Amino acid sequence: MSSTPIVASRRRAATRRWRFNSAYLFIAPSVILIGVFIAEPIVQSGWMSLHNWTVGESTHKFVGLDNYTNLFHDSRFWNALKVTAIYTAAVSVGQVVLGLAIASRLRRTTWYSALLRTAYFFPFIASLVVVGIIWKFLLDPQVGLVDAWLTDIGISPPDWLQSTSWALPTVIVVGIWKNVGFTMIVLLASMQQVSADLYEAAALDGAGSWQRFRNVTLPALRPALLFTTLIATISGLQLFDLVFSMTSGGPIFHTESVVMYLYEKGFVEFQMGYASALAWVLFVIILAISAVQLRVLRYRDAD
Amino acid sequence: MLFAHRQAAVPLAAAAVVSVLIAGCSSNSSGDSAGGVVKLSMLTGFTGPDEPSYQALIKQFNATHPKIKVTMTVEPWATVGQKLPASWATGQGPDLATPSSDPGSIFNYIKTNSVLPLDSTVGSGSTQIDSSAFPSTVKAAFTVNGKLYAVPANMATLVLYYNKDMFTAAGIKAAPTTEDELIADAKKLTVGSGNKPSQYGMSLADNNTIQMWPILQWMSGGDIIGTNNCAAINSPASVSALTKWSGLVNDNHISPVGQSGAGADTLFSSKKAAMEINGPWAAAGFKSAGINLGIAEVPVGSAGPVTLASTVPLMIERTTKHAAEAKQFLAWYTSKTAQTQFSKISGFPPARTDLGSAVASNPTVTTFAKALPYAKLYLAGQQNATQIDADIYVPFIQKIERGADVQSAADSAAKQINALTQCKSN
Numbered sequence: 001m002s003s004t005p006i007v008a009s010r011r012r013a014a015t016r017r018w019r020f021n022s023a024y025l026f027i028a029p030s031v032i033l034i035g036v037f038i039a040e041p042i043v044q045s046g047w048m049s050l051h052n053w054t055v056g057e058s059t060h061k062f063v064g065l066d067n068y069t070n071l072f073h074d075s076r077f078w079n080a081l082k083v084t085a086i087y088t089a090a091v092s093v094g095q096v097v098l099g100l101a102i103a104s105r106l107r108r109t110t111w112y113s114a115l116l117r118t119a120y121f122f123p124f125i126a127s128l129v130v131v132g133i134i135w136k137f138l139l140d141p142q143v144g145l146v147d148a149w150l151t152d153i154g155i156s157p158p159d160w161l162q163s164t165s166w167a168l169p170t171v172i173v174v175g176i177w178k179n180v181g182f183t184m185i186v187l188l189a190s191m192q193q194v195s196a197d198l199y200e201a202a203a204l205d206g207a208g209s210w211q212r213f214r215n216v217t218l219p220a221l222r223p224a225l226l227f228t229t230l231i232a233t234i235s236g237l238q239l240f241d242l243v244f245s246m247t248s249g250g251p252i253f254h255t256e257s258v259v260m261y262l263y264e265k266g267f268v269e270f271q272m273g274y275a276s277a278l279a280w281v282l283f284v285i286i287l288a289i290s291a292v293q294l295r296v297l298r299y300r301d302a303d
Numbered sequence: 304m305l306f307a308h309r310q311a312a313v314p315l316a317a318a319a320v321v322s323v324l325i326a327g328c329s330s331n332s333s334g335d336s337a338g339g340v341v342k343l344s345m346l347t348g349f350t351g352p353d354e355p356s357y358q359a360l361i362k363q364f365n366a367t368h369p370k371i372k373v374t375m376t377v378e379p380w381a382t383v384g385q386k387l388p389a390s391w392a393t394g395q396g397p398d399l400a401t402p403s404s405d406p407g408s409i410f411n412y413i414k415t416n417s418v419l420p421l422d423s424t425v426g427s428g429s430t431q432i433d434s435s436a437f438p439s440t441v442k443a444a445f446t447v448n449g450k451l452y453a454v455p456a457n458m459a460t461l462v463l464y465y466n467k468d469m470f471t472a473a474g475i476k477a478a479p480t481t482e483d484e485l486i487a488d489a490k491k492l493t494v495g496s497g498n499k500p501s502q503y504g505m506s507l508a509d510n511n512t513i514q515m516w517p518i519l520q521w522m523s524g525g526d527i528i529g530t531n532n533c534a535a536i537n538s539p540a541s542v543s544a545l546t547k548w549s550g551l552v553n554d555n556h557i558s559p560v561g562q563s564g565a566g567a568d569t570l571f572s573s574k575k576a577a578m579e580i581n582g583p584w585a586a587a588g589f590k591s592a593g594i595n596l597g598i599a600e601v602p603v604g605s606a607g608p609v610t611l612a613s614t615v616p617l618m619i620e621r622t623t624k625h626a627a628e629a630k631q632f633l634a635w636y637t638s639k640t641a642q643t644q645f646s647k648i649s650g651f652p653p654a655r656t657d658l659g660s661a662v663a664s665n666p667t668v669t670t671f672a673k674a675l676p677y678a679k680l681y682l683a684g685q686q687n688a689t690q691i692d693a694d695i696y697v698p699f700i701q702k703i704e705r706g707a708d709v710q711s712a713a714d715s716a717a718k719q720i721n722a723l724t725q726c727k728s729n
Contacts, residue, residue: 056392056415141499141559142575156499162561164705250510251561251705252698267385269690270411 045276053273060273067277077278079253080261081285087172087257088236094176095232096225099183103191104213106184117188121181128178132245135174136161161247164254171242171255178242179235183228190224191217226297230290237286258282341628343373344397346387347456347615348380348404352587356649357456363644364635371628373399380404391417394622398629401456401615404513406444406680407688409616413447419619420450424630432634436655440680441614453616454633457645458654459582460674461518461611463602467595469502469577478599482522485578485602486547489557492577504557506576509700512564513613514681514692515580516700519548521611521679522604527696528682533726534717536699540606542710549703560704582613583651583671598670612678614654646672687723695719 049067051060071077102120106113123131138144139160150157160170194217202212218225240259243249249256249264256264258278266275349357354377361373376397378386384403390396392415402408412418425434434442434451438458445453463485465478473492479485489504507515517527525541528534535541551557562570571579572592579585580601589596601610617636619629635641642653643661652672653662662668682688699716703709720726 054415056388056411056417058416142570142573156497159560162559248510250701252701264693268693270388 045279048272049274049276049280051273053271053276055270055272063273067274068281070274071277071281076253076256076261077258080256080258083168083253083255084237084239084257084259086168087175087239088233090172091175091179091236092229092232094172095179095183096228098176098180099228100187100221100225102180103184103188104217106188107191117184120184123178124181126178128241129245131174131178132242136246139170162251164251167247167251167255171246174246175236175239175242179232183232186228187221187224190221194220222297226293229297230293233289233293234286237282237289339370341371341625343371343399343625343629343632345373345375345399346383346397347375347377347401348383349401350377350379351584352591353584353649353651356645356651359648360636360641360645363641364632368631368635371632373632384408388412388415388417391415391620394620396620398620398623398625399617399632400620401617403689404613404615405689405692406441406453406614406616407682407685409445409453409618410447410686410688412618413452417621418452419621419623419626419629420452421454421619421630421633422451424634425451429638430631430634432630432637433655436657437637438612438654438656438675438678440612440678440683441654444614444680444683445616453618454637455654456615456617456636457649457651458675459513459584459613459651460671460678461513461515461580461582461601461613462670462674463578463599464571464581464585464589465578465597465599466571466574466576467597469574470597473577478597479602480599482602482604486551489551489578490555493555493557498556500556501575503559503570503576504578506562506567506570506579507552507558508562508564508567509704510561510563510697512562512567513582514611514696516545516548516696517679517681518580518601518609518611520544521609522602522606523547524604524606528685528691528720528724531726532724534720534724536696536720537710537713537717542713544604545703545713546709549706549709552704553706561701580611583649583667586650586667598667600670600674608674608677610674610678612675612680614680685724691720691723695723 048060050062050064052063052066053060106117106120138146141147141157141159141162146160147157158166160166198216198220199212202216207215238259239257240263243255243257243260244263247255249260259282262275262278262282265271265278345361347357358375361375365372380403383400387396387400387402388411391400391412402412409418421432421434424430424432427433427435432451432454434454437445437455441455441458442451445451445455463478469492470476470478470488473488475488475491479488492504493500493502495501509516520526520536520541523540523544525538525544526535527541528536529538552560558576559566559570567576567579568581568585568588570576571581572589572594574592574594586596586598600608603609617633619626619633623629637654639655639658639661642655643658645651646653646658646662646668647665650665650667650671652668652675656675659672662672682691685691695716699712702712
């Protein structure tokens with residue numbers, strides 16, 4: 001254009017024309033869905049947690065942080081937190097260690113290792129509630145297969161889901177069984193990317209199979225280990241479906257997790273304010289633990 | 304001017320799509336009238352073997368009332384309990400519903416102003432609800448602040464079911480009539496060594512059930528909450544009754560521990576237990592399971608004959624469009640004809656106190672009906688009944704079944720109950 005530079009630059013500086021960016025339209029559906037179904041309920045639950053909120057009532061009394069202070073004095077909350085912590089620690093460790101062990105055994109792709117991998121992975125895609133109900137039947141003292149087989153070989157089994165000492169370990173075992181397939185697949189994929197040269201070099205240097213595993217495989221798996229541990233921890237802290245379908249939090253609250261307690265308070269007793277406070281406290285806990293894990297297990301990229 | 308025509312087409316298309324989506328979200332109304340017939344929707348939790356009885360009753364109503372059509376949907380009680388509060392509070396739910404098998408569940412709906420008071424329809428006319436004929440415990444349970452909010456969808460009393468074949472095998476000639484006989488029989492009928500008998504004398508449930516343990520307390524004069532709204536669970540009578548019975552479970556293994564209501568029913572149906580205290584809904588299922596079934600009154604303890612009454616509240620949504628027709632349905636449902644008919648087909652006692660002779664011909668119904676005068680409701684009139692049951696009573700029973708000291712557990716339960724009922728004493 002042959003307009004004078006000074007005038008043109010002044011115009012350009014004064015009026016910044018907005019160009020329509022169609023990219024916003026493309027992300028609009030996702031943004032709307034996330035906004036309506038995820039972001040807004042999160043914000044609203046925070047708002048609810050500051051009120052004495054009973055479902056269906058027309059007015060809700062603002063109580064500030066009362067719900068949170070009551071929560072910290074609630075022994076049932078602390079019990080739920082303890083149950084959740086024990087479950088999460090046991091299942092994360094169990095899942096990762098067992099998944100690692102299975103992955104390293106099934107490293108080579110043969111027809112039977114492929115079959116076994118599928119078998120181990122299958123529980124992961126089954127619904128949590130279905131898994132819970134099926135295991136409840138298997139462990140039933142009157143009609144369950146587990147007790148039938150154990151009595152056949154001469155062991156007198158405890159009442160798995162009704163015993164205050166065995167209920168939580170049983171739920172933990174089912175949790176590990178359900179998720180080990182996922183850990184196995186992720187670690188397997190990572191393992192198969194480790195260059196064969198590294199193993200050759202190590203073997204030439206005289207490293208045994210355990211030393212190769214410790215010094216070649218494990219360091220290479222660090223990002224995958226971090227990922228699976230993080231995922232296992234986050235989902236463990238949200239324990240609900242297994243407990244709901246297997247034990248309903250019993251016997252005598254020995255398997256009641258934080259989310260189970262939240263469900264009781266919010267959807268059975270309709271105390272949504274208190275339940276929202278519980279949800280937010282759990283959120284902060286998960287955030288804190290994830291931050292710590294990321295820091296501790298962070299993959300320090302040396303090269 | 305800087306917009307190309309191509310770019311203008313994009314926002315226009317987007318706007319069109321969004322407006323179509325919004326137009327697609329229209330609310331659907333429930334309970335319409337088509338061609339003069341008023342349609343009423345009813346949601347209940349009668350998923351057991353007694354469901355056909357309710358459906359038959361409704362069919363009869365529809366046949367005799369051509370201008371009204373009631374449709375009953377059935378879902379598990381837990382589902383009803385989850386869906387109903389929000390749907391009724393927002394005026395979206397069914398016209399009629401039974402919110403729970405627990406009569407204490409009405410308080411929440413009254414508090415959230417979701418249900419219609421029925422007093423305007425009460426009276427002795429043919430299209431009126433004759434509430435004076437209801438058993439007094441029922442009328443008291445459904446009257447809150449002087450207003451009647453529900454009618455009984457059914458009226459049940461618990462009786463003692465027993466397996467006649469097991470009794471014969473153990474050499475017991477007749478069903479126990481006193482508490483001492485009951486205890487002796489339960490011990491005798493528990494067969495097998497250790498803590499895993501092959502046959503249990505009794506099938507007791509402690510959670511997710513119409514409660515049986517309160518009866519064991521009432522037999523000896525104990526109770527859970529006294530008339531002054533304060534806990535009676537740690538009274539000497541209660542503690543001695545519970546020590547006796549928890550000892551039988553823990554030491555003599557007369558029953559498995561921690562059974563849900565459904566689990567206890569299954570144990571008895573599968574012929575692994577000789578006795579069960581249960582209600583009229585179970586009779587059909589037990590008979591079809593092939594048990595040589597005996598039904599007897601609950602044995603009498605030191606405090607005289609007593610058993611547990613259970614009634615399911617049937618209520619009308621406050622925002623229903625067809626209040627008059629819904630009230631008419633309730634009036635018919637609780638009328639003499641309907642209750643006699645229901646009693647005949649279901650085996651339940653009628654929910655009216657003036658039908659004794661009409662149902663006398665059916666021996667099963669008579670056994671249930673005979674217990675009506677001394678049947679007590681569990682946690683009658685308690686606003687926090689559901690919470691007291693789930694948070695206090697059930698864990699308490701589960702603890703003592705596993706050998707916990709009864710007095711101290713009862714004292715701690717009493718403290719929790721008093722906090723909830725706001726007991727004003729000592």
